[in-house]
Every structure is written in structure tokens, then in C-alpha cells.
Amino acid sequence: MSRLKGRRIVLTGASRGVGRETVRLFTAEGAEIIGVARDAAKLEQLASEFPGFQPLAGDITDRGLGARIASAVTARWGALDLLINNAAIQEYNAGFHAEPVDALERNLTTNVLSAHWLTNALLHLLERGQEPRVINVSSGAGKLAAVRDEANMPAYRLSKLLLNGLTLSYAGDLKGKVAVNSLDPGWLKTDLGGPNAPGEPPDGAVRMLELATKPFSVTGGFWYGAEPIDF
Secondary structure, three states: OOOOOOOEEEEEOOOOHHHHHHHHHHHHOOOEEEEEEOOHHHHHHHHHHOOOEEEEEOOOOOOOHHHHHHHHHHHHOOOOOEEEEOOOOOOOOOOHHHOOOOHHHHHHHHHHHHHHHHHHHHHHHHOOOOOOEEEEEOOHHHOHHHHHHOOOOHHHHHHHHHHHHHHHHHHHHOOOOOEEEEEOOOOEOOOOOOOOOOEOHHHHHHHHHHHHOOOOOOOOOEEEOOEEOOO
16 A cells, blocks of 8 residues: 555644544555644654654644644655644534533634644645645534534534635635645544444544545545535
8 A cells, every 4th residue: 555655744633533543544555744732642652653653742722833843844854745634622512502602712723723823834845745735624513504503512513614614715725736625534433523423533534545645636625535525
């Protein structure tokens, strides 16, 4: 397996769930990865298990993290082929009436603004990459119809809706230079998805790979693996 041979990747949320399974699958496919997460011990464990994985501990809500990651990318490769904005939080509740008033701010900062800050910080390195891409890991919970029809976990839903908007904006701005797409990895048994989810974390990694290996001309879309879905 070598569909990602030599590809230089930054992956946030690398220490668990879909992120960890993405490390496993993508390194098996030949990728080199700088993995970002808050848990330094889990990152070091990944580095011991998977050749080509480099840990970088940090919090994506830290505005200074982008400069640290850019320095690491510059030192290791001098360019970047793929940024995967995977890290996120989810707070489940019945609706805005049951949600702390600052939940929306937390979700927007972690799930949207962090992706914007990091994409912006790494853009000059992506532009030096080989068919460079950004994948924003979104959710079916953030589809427009879901936001309209489902009252629960509103801050999370709105953050993913806005993340999809960020994808569209960046895709339009960078068309022909950097491909930018959103991914719905599915409802999975992760810390975020919970134990009742129908899918397993490796399923999300497979869908990540399906999108990461789409033709470079594919941009500005929302995908469930290889299948296009509505925003």
C-alpha cells in the first residue's frame, strides 16, 4: 500500500479516535505525519508505534500554535501537502435552553476558528506542496437541514455548519492552488461520538483516505468518504 507515499501531512486531534486511526492507516500508505494533540504521552506512544510520525503537543485554541507547527514543518520538509483539521469538541444537550451560554463560543473557537488560524498559518507551506489540500473534518450534524430540524447540541451543529462555510470560502479563494474540502467521517464510537454510534473509528480513517486521494481538481465539496453529500 503506497497511495500516500511521501505525502507530508499535518493532522490535528491525532492522539485518539479518528485521528489515531488516520495515523495508523496513512502511515501504512506511506505518509509522513506531524501529529498534533494536547496529550503529549499519547503522541509519544504513537511515535514509538508508527515510523514517520512526529509528535507535537499543543492546544489548537492557542493562537501561537500555528507558528510552532509551521516551524516544525519548515524544519522537517520545507513544504506541506495536506492539512487535516480534525480536532474538535462536542457538547450534547437538549437545545440552547439547556446549554451554558458560553458553549457556542467554546465550540466556535475550537471547531472553526482554530481551523482558520491553522490554515492561515500553514498556507505558505501548502502553496509549496505537491497538489496541496486541506480537509476540514465536519459532521452530518452540521448539514443545513440538520441545523434547521434538530434542536439538540446547537453549538456543535452551528460550529460544523460554519466550518463548512469556511471550507467553501477557502476553496473559492484558493481554487487552482490548494484543494479544500469538508469530510463527514460518520457517526463513530469515539470519545466524541459516544458508545451508541453505529460505526467504528477505522471507518472514519478509511473515509479520510478516500477523500485525501481524490483528484486535486476536487475542491469546495462536502464528502462522506468518496461520496458527495449536501451541505
